[in-house]
Amino acid sequence: MKALRNARRLPATLVALGLAATLGLSACTGDPAPSAPAPAAGGSGSASEVSPAKLTTQPAAGAQNVAPGDPAKVTVADGQLQSVALTNPDGKQVAGQLAADKRSWTSTEALGYGKTYTWSGTATGADGKTVPLSGQFTTVTPKRQVSGTLNVGDAKTYGIAMPIALTFSSKVTDKAAAEKALTVETTPKTEGSWAWLSDTQVHWxxxxxxxxxxxxxxxxxxxxxxxxxxxxxxxDVSASFTIGRSQIVKGDTRTHRMQVIRDGKQIADYPVSYGLDSDPGRVTHSGTHVVMEKYPTYSMSNPRYNYTDVNVPWAVRISNNGEFIHGLAASVWAQGKKNISHGCLNLSPARAKEYYDGVLTGDPVEITGSTQQLSPKDGDYSDWTYSWADWSKLSALSA
Known part of the structure; x- marks a missing residue:
C-alpha cells in the first residue's frame, strides 16, 4: 500500500508528460499495417492467385472445313504439357514435336483431307493441378485437287538463263494464295520474281x-x-539443282555467223545459215532464246512449206515456234553466206555435233539482226522477252 500511496503523490506535470509522449507516438506511427501473406511456392501473389493451365488448340475445337496445309498446334499458358496426342479417324497418332519448354506441341506430318482429328493429353498448371486436353476438328473435303509439275529436277545442272516453271493440272483462280506457297532459295543470293504466264503456269x-x-x-x-x-x-513438289558454267550464244543474221562465249571467252565462231528473212514464216526471230532440249536426231516437218519427216542431226531446240540449232549437210554451201533455212540455225553436221556436246538446257541464245522479234507467244521459255519491270508486274503479289 505504501508504494501505491507514493505513486499517487507523483507530480501532475510528470503524469501529463508521460501521457503526451504516449499520444505523440500514436500520432506519428498510426496503427501497425497488416503483414502481406507470403507468396505461394512456384508462383506470385497469394495462393488464390495461382492460375490453372490454359490450353489453346489450333485449329480450334469444333472447327470445320479446315485446310490441312498448316500444322496443327496446341499451346499452354501458366503450365506445361505432360502428354499430347492428335489421332486420326483410324486411331493412328499424328507425328508431332513437343517444344523444349513443354509449352507447345506442333504436328510434323501433313493432315489428310476430309478427316476428323481428336486431341487428347494433359497439362499441369502453375497451381499443380492437371487439366485435360480434348476436342476435335474436321478438315475440308475439296471439290477438286490440283497437282503441280516442275520443269527442273534434283541434282541436275542447267544454263545461266534457266527459268523455273510450275505447271498446274487445271486452272488456278486464287493466284496470290498459290504464289505465297512458292519459294526459291539461291546461293549466292539472286534477285528474281514469279510471273503468271497463264492460268495454269507460273515461272520464276x-x-x-x-x-x-x-x-x-x-x-x-x-x-x-x-x-x-x-x-x-x-x-508439295520441290527440286534442288545447280547452275553450270556460263555459256552464251551470240548470233547475227546479217553476218551469218554464230559465236559461242564460255565463261567470258569466245570458244567458237561458226558459219551459219539463218531463216529466210524476206519470209515472215521462215525468219529466225531476234531476241533472247533459251535452250529447251536436245536430240541426237530430230524429225522436222512443216506442211506449209511442203516438207515432212526430214531427219536432222544434233538438234537443239531454242523455242517452241520451231527454231532449232542443228546440222544440215544440204545447206553447207549457204552457211556463212546466205540465209535460206525455215527459221533454224543450220550448221555443218560436224560443227553441230561440237556445239551439241557442250550445250546445257537453260543456255541463252541471243539473236540479233532479223526483221521479226521473239515474243511471249513463241514458247514456254520466252521469259527473257520481257523487261524486268514488265516481268515483275506479272507476279500475283506485285504491289
Whole structure:
C-alpha cells in the first residue's frame, strides 16, 4: 500500500508528460499495417492467385472445313504439357514435336483431307493441378485437287538463263494464295520474281542471268492450300539443282555467223545459215532464246512449206515456234553466206555435233539482226522477252 500511496503523490506535470509522449507516438506511427501473406511456392501473389493451365488448340475445337496445309498446334499458358496426342479417324497418332519448354506441341506430318482429328493429353498448371486436353476438328473435303509439275529436277545442272516453271493440272483462280506457297532459295543470293504466264503456269526467273555455280532450291508447298473455290493443292513438289558454267550464244543474221562465249571467252565462231528473212514464216526471230532440249536426231516437218519427216542431226531446240540449232549437210554451201533455212540455225553436221556436246538446257541464245522479234507467244521459255519491270508486274503479289 505504501508504494501505491507514493505513486499517487507523483507530480501532475510528470503524469501529463508521460501521457503526451504516449499520444505523440500514436500520432506519428498510426496503427501497425497488416503483414502481406507470403507468396505461394512456384508462383506470385497469394495462393488464390495461382492460375490453372490454359490450353489453346489450333485449329480450334469444333472447327470445320479446315485446310490441312498448316500444322496443327496446341499451346499452354501458366503450365506445361505432360502428354499430347492428335489421332486420326483410324486411331493412328499424328507425328508431332513437343517444344523444349513443354509449352507447345506442333504436328510434323501433313493432315489428310476430309478427316476428323481428336486431341487428347494433359497439362499441369502453375497451381499443380492437371487439366485435360480434348476436342476435335474436321478438315475440308475439296471439290477438286490440283497437282503441280516442275520443269527442273534434283541434282541436275542447267544454263545461266534457266527459268523455273510450275505447271498446274487445271486452272488456278486464287493466284496470290498459290504464289505465297512458292519459294526459291539461291546461293549466292539472286534477285528474281514469279510471273503468271497463264492460268495454269507460273515461272520464276532471275533479274539477270544466274552466276555460274549458283545453287537453287525451289519448293511449292501447295498441299492443303486453297487455290480456288473448293480447289486445293494435291501435293508439295520441290527440286534442288545447280547452275553450270556460263555459256552464251551470240548470233547475227546479217553476218551469218554464230559465236559461242564460255565463261567470258569466245570458244567458237561458226558459219551459219539463218531463216529466210524476206519470209515472215521462215525468219529466225531476234531476241533472247533459251535452250529447251536436245536430240541426237530430230524429225522436222512443216506442211506449209511442203516438207515432212526430214531427219536432222544434233538438234537443239531454242523455242517452241520451231527454231532449232542443228546440222544440215544440204545447206553447207549457204552457211556463212546466205540465209535460206525455215527459221533454224543450220550448221555443218560436224560443227553441230561440237556445239551439241557442250550445250546445257537453260543456255541463252541471243539473236540479233532479223526483221521479226521473239515474243511471249513463241514458247514456254520466252521469259527473257520481257523487261524486268514488265516481268515483275506479272507476279500475283506485285504491289
Amino acid at each position: 526467273r532471275p533479274k539477270e542471268y544466274y552466276q555460274p555455280g549458283t545453287k537453287v532450291t525451289v519448293t511449292a508447298k501447295i498441299y492443303g492450300v486453297k487455290i480456288g473455290d473448293g480447289v486445293y493443292g494435291k501435293q
